[in-house]
Structure formats: C-alpha cells, structure tokens
Amino acid sequence: MSFEFLVPVSDLVIQYVEPLSDYALGKQIRIHTHDDGIPNLEKTDIAILGIQENRNGVNVLEEGLDFTSIRKAFYALYPGNWNTNIVDLGDIIAGNEVSDTYYLVQEVLSTLLVKNIIPVIIGGSQDLVYAQYRAFDVFERMVNLVNVDSRFDLGNSSQPITNTSFVGKIIVEQPYNLFNYSNIGYQTYFNPQDEIDLIEKLYFDACRLGEVIADVTVVEPIMRDADIVSVDLGVMNATSLSGYTASPNGFDGREICAISRYAGISDKVKSFGIYEFKNFENEAAASLLIAQMIWYFVEGVNYRSNEIDIKNLKNTLHYNVPVEEEILSFYRSVMTGRWWIEIPFISSGNNKLKRHTLLPCTYTDYERACNQEIPERWYKAKQKNEV
Incomplete structure (x- = not known):
C-alpha cells in the first residue's frame, strides 16, 4: 500500500x-x-x-x-x-x-x-x-x-x-x-x-x-x-x-x-x-x-450542488438558439441559476470524450448567442471534439 x-x-x-x-x-x-x-x-x-x-x-x-x-x-x-x-x-x-x-x-x-x-x-x-x-x-x-x-x-x-x-x-x-x-x-x-x-x-x-x-x-x-x-x-x-x-x-x-x-x-x-x-x-x-x-x-x-447530470435533473430549463447554421442548445439550473451549453458529440469511437458534451457557460454567452454570436469556448470545445 x-x-x-x-x-x-x-x-x-x-x-x-x-x-x-x-x-x-x-x-x-x-x-x-x-x-x-x-x-x-x-x-x-x-x-x-x-x-x-x-x-x-x-x-x-x-x-x-x-x-x-x-x-x-x-x-x-x-x-x-x-x-x-x-x-x-x-x-x-x-x-x-x-x-x-x-x-x-x-x-x-x-x-x-x-x-x-x-x-x-x-x-x-x-x-x-x-x-x-x-x-x-x-x-x-x-x-x-x-x-x-x-x-x-x-x-x-x-x-x-x-x-x-x-x-x-x-x-x-x-x-x-x-x-x-x-x-x-x-x-x-x-x-x-x-x-x-x-x-x-x-x-x-x-x-x-x-x-x-x-x-x-x-x-x-x-x-x-x-x-x-x-x-x-x-x-x-x-x-x-x-x-x-x-x-x-x-x-x-x-x-x-x-x-x-x-x-x-x-x-x-x-x-x-x-x-x-x-x-x-x-x-x-x-x-x-x-x-x-x-x-x-x-x-x-x-456548497456543491451536485449538478453534474444537469440535463436529467428536475427543474432544468432548456433553450434552443439558432445561430447561423447551428442550433445552440442551452441548459439553465433553476436551483443555482448556472448555465451550460451542449457540444455536438462526434461519434468517433473515442469513449474518453463522451463526458465532454456539456460545457459550463454564462448567461452572457446565452445573450450573445441570441444576438447571433457563437461563444468562443463552445467553438473551441467543438473543434477539440472533432479532432
């Protein structure tokens, strides 16, 4: 030991x-x-x-x-x-x-x-x-x-x-x-x-x-x-x-x-x-x-909120925002007010990546998406998933 x-x-x-x-x-x-x-x-x-x-x-x-x-x-x-x-x-x-x-x-x-x-x-x-x-x-x-x-x-x-x-x-x-x-x-x-x-x-x-x-x-x-x-x-x-x-x-x-x-x-x-x-x-x-x-x-x-599986928790709000040719999928916790954005998962057989399909973000990211701006961190994460 x-x-x-x-x-x-x-x-x-x-x-x-x-x-x-x-x-x-x-x-x-x-x-x-x-x-x-x-x-x-x-x-x-x-x-x-x-x-x-x-x-x-x-x-x-x-x-x-x-x-x-x-x-x-x-x-x-x-x-x-x-x-x-x-x-x-x-x-x-x-x-x-x-x-x-x-x-x-x-x-x-x-x-x-x-x-x-x-x-x-x-x-x-x-x-x-x-x-x-x-x-x-x-x-x-x-x-x-x-x-x-x-x-x-x-x-x-x-x-x-x-x-x-x-x-x-x-x-x-x-x-x-x-x-x-x-x-x-x-x-x-x-x-x-x-x-x-x-x-x-x-x-x-x-x-x-x-x-x-x-x-x-x-x-x-x-x-x-x-x-x-x-x-x-x-x-x-x-x-x-x-x-x-x-x-x-x-x-x-x-x-x-x-x-x-x-x-x-x-x-x-x-x-x-x-x-x-x-x-x-x-x-x-x-x-x-x-x-x-x-x-x-x-x-x-x-003071952790145990919101790892935010998509499947009760009282989670879901928003779809069309930006250019993408549909950005946002999730908001009613309990904490925190936001996440979903990253399209490329099925490449790499099981190591499956947990990286939700990216924490801010309300500002959601507002920018509503104004037709793609969040920079979402873009970066999507690029990494596609490599």
Whole structure:
C-alpha cells in the first residue's frame, strides 16, 4: 500500500493543536500522527497531503521543505457550517530520484481518487502537477486541467521536465488523457509569443490577469469544467505575498481565495494543488494565506450542488438558439441559476470524450448567442471534439 511511505505530521504541530479551542479545525480533523498512524479513511471527503519535492524547480536553491507553518495556520482556523470530513495524511518526502517522488504521488492520489476522496496538495515545485495529472490515468478518461499561473508552463517538452515545462509534458506524453487546459491569470510579458500562439492553436482557454481582476466571476464556468486545479503561488503580486514573488502585478489575497472557492464549489473538481511554497523567513503571512485558500476550497466543497447530470435533473430549463447554421442548445439550473451549453458529440469511437458534451457557460454567452454570436469556448470545445 502506497500510504506506508507517508510521513506523519510532526509532533511539534500536534503539540500546537492541544491548547486550541475544541471548535478549531485542528480539533475537528483526523491527523496522521506517530502514535496513532494513518486515520481510517471511511467517510472521508478531503485529504490534505504535503509533498516535499522541489528538485525539478528552476532556480531552486534550498533542499528541504517544511509545511509546519501552513498546518499551524490552518489548524487554528475555525470551520464554517461544514459537514465535510477532513484527514491530514502528512507528507510524501522526496525520493532517491524525482521520478520516485512522482510515482509515490501518483499512487497515493490514485488511491484517494478511487475512494472518491479529494486530495488537497501542498507542494514544492509545480512540476508535481504532472504526477497529480497522471493519477487520473486509473479512470482511463479525458480530464481538464486548470492552472492558476502567470505563465503557461508549456516549456520545451523535448527537454527534462521542470516547473516551467510540465504542461508541455502533459500534452505530448502518452497516454493522452488531457482534453482541455485552461490558464487563469497569465501575464503576456511573462510568456513567449510562440506559447501564446500554441495555446490558441490547441483551442485551449486562457484568461489574462486583468480580465479576472476586472470580474473574478469569469473563473466560475472554467472551474466548473475542471477535474484538476493547480495554483502557482507566483501568480500573486509582491504586495500580497512579499518575498515569494518580485512581480508588482498579480492576484491579491481576496482574489486568490475567491478563485479557490470557485474551485471547491465545482462539482467536477477532484484534485486541488497549491505549489511553489518556499521556506522564507517571512513565511507566516504566506502560510496564513495558503491556509485560507484551503479553507475557502473546503468551504466551496460544502456548497456543491451536485449538478453534474444537469440535463436529467428536475427543474432544468432548456433553450434552443439558432445561430447561423447551428442550433445552440442551452441548459439553465433553476436551483443555482448556472448555465451550460451542449457540444455536438462526434461519434468517433473515442469513449474518453463522451463526458465532454456539456460545457459550463454564462448567461452572457446565452445573450450573445441570441444576438447571433457563437461563444468562443463552445467553438473551441467543438473543434477539440472533432479532432
């Protein structure tokens, strides 16, 4: 069993929990400790997992990682009106080779996913997303990856994997299980033009930083269609995360927490990772921010609406809109007011694609369709289905 390689939460953290209020999260969740071992995973909804690996990070100087400060910050928070069962499984430490770490991460995450437990990952370098993605191979279906990042991380897929090229590896390496890649928060001057062109050529989605800051709700339909969500802490601005990023532009704390909540509230998101944590002297504020991001993700999970099969739910409204030579089919949930648009499914024998026939959208997309404008994301998804 892959769990036997997990390192328990440190005794220092357990001692920190003891004097906390009985209502604090540290007293509400089950924790992997030296004395008690790994908790029973029955009826577990979310599992927190640290991954102490950053050797494939570009310009990474430090060797080890310590998530003690994050755990203390999270344990000291109070839960909302939740009915979610949370387990902290402790950490995966770096293997002899980075590939060994990837293997362990994939095995642990696959086991959790099969048990319908959502892993919440606190990681070092973001190349670990490759293992996070590969854990879904067990399902033999196509998946959608959303990366909250100032960069696309496509890199050079012919070179060894790094935290700046893992998306390129995901795209080109078999088995080909990536249906869609979406970036939230990219900044043009951090990305070479050929990568921006490739994102467009592959019909992937990308939201610029300014677009999201102007209206953070544009993130919701993208998250609603995600299986995997990854956050690079480098997407934050220097004011909000001093010492972690030198960039004056980026998300602030409120925006990244709103994005985390949208990830949690998505009925489809099965795996959530926060990467590029570094052991800085001023890590207290960063640790508290990460703890709050996890809190908002869990908060979102508690308010999921279970609208995966929206077409067959009661109180779902259906609208047909003729646009040019197409008849666009929209669905609206009366309960949540959320919208979907149907993508024509091409019967190519590829069973991996069958779940991608409904695309989350917005009321604005419906309004534009009524004004004879085909939604861009619908067009992209249709093109991918026809490949």
